[in-house]
Amino acid sequence: MNLHEFQAKEILNSFGVEIQRGIVATTAAEAVEAAKKLTEDTGTGWHVIKAQVHAGGRGKGGGVKLAKNLQEVEQIAGEIIGMNLITPQTSAEGKKVHQVLITEDVYYPGDSEPEEYYMSVLLDRANGRNMIMYSTEGGMDIEAVAEKTPHLIFKEEIDPAVGLLPFQARTVAFNLGLSGMAFKKMTKFVTALYNAYIKSDSSLFEINPVLKTSDDRIIAVDAKVTLDDSALFRHKDYAALRDEREENPMEVEAKAVGLNYVDLDGNVGCMVNGAGLAMATMDLIKQAGGEPANFLDVGGTADAERVEAAFKIILKDPSVKAILVNIFGGIVRCDRVAQGIVDAYKNMGNIHVPIIVRLQGTNADLAKEIIDSSGLDVQSAIEFQEAADKVQAVMS
DSSP, X not given: OBOOHHHHHHHHHHTTOOBOOEEEEXXXXXXXXXXHHHHHHHOOOOEEEEEOOSOSOTGGGXXXXXXXXXXXXXXXXXXXXXXXXXXXXXXXXXXXXXXXXXXXXXXXXXXSOOEEEEEEEEEETTXXXXXXXXXXXXXXXXXXXXXXXXXXXXXXXXXXXXXXXXXXXXXXXXXXXXXXXXXXXXXXXXXXXXXXXXXXXEEEEEEEEEEEOTTOOEEESSOEEEEOGGGGXXXXXXXXXXXXXXXXXXXXXXXHTTOEEEEOSOSEEEEESSHHHHHHHHHHHHHTTOOBOEEEEOTTOOOHHHHHHHHHHHHTOTXXXXXXXXXXXXXXXXXXXXXHHHHHHHHHOOOOSOEEEEEEETTHHHHHHHHHTSOSSEEEESSHHHHHHHHXXXXX
């Protein structure tokens, strides 16, 4: 589950990570009041207005701007709230901005120049260890840094059974070229950041940039946090932070009825039980010359109601030209699934694309009879290759 920047910073701050302070506003008037409050607390009259959407590259799309006075705060906030923000990580339509974060200006003058770093904490799946990835090139796209100057990216592997050791936090600060008070504060920052990552059951923490201010504070100026959905039962307060306005509406609808659905860009919808079989089915569609339009796992109870809900979600995608149903009847009987498909088809009555159904397992022969004798525009298949051939035929 992705979080907004202001939500991510609240979690970080709760674990002792110093952050750029800010207040959320949903209107220009609220933005002005937030700026006044920050001025009272920080003494600065300059503020940064940040669009709050689940996408990176907000500054490139005009979603992050500096305001030097209250008049500019009101004007800029009014322009950003309600806009469709287009960034490299959004669709061509962009994402509508419902709220902005009014933050303190932390790039103030002092004894030294501010410096920006990149830092993230994530799981390295290749070796089963957590990893802190960091670079002196903060504020830039890390992908570009990795491509053009890979020697400027450092990695610190952490054994999850042992945790982050003090010398590893010091290594991070040393490789970033820090010394004195900034060195000490960076080691504290890294330790608190890793602790937050572990205790919040997150799958990604990304801070870009981590800022060393002119007076050697180390703070998170931005924050991207992705929580592990499977661990949300341990964090009811975090689960309440979900903003469904930022998510794919079909995925939200599927989740509400207990379906595992991921929207893709293809033209063949697929309905499967089991994640492994779903992946194999998408490979099958690719081999047949099509492109999977979705990942949809109906689980072990593929009854008429569940199948109908799945059909409705798939058919909301105008790109879908055919649907492949691929069910293995282990726990669930294939004949019951077949009857569920027939009943769902009749209930909907407006299915306008061909459907290929492959049912294998318990009572597969009875299932094929039910499909073939239904009189509906539904084609049955037994073998994987047979299903692939029929997908290819309807797509040609």
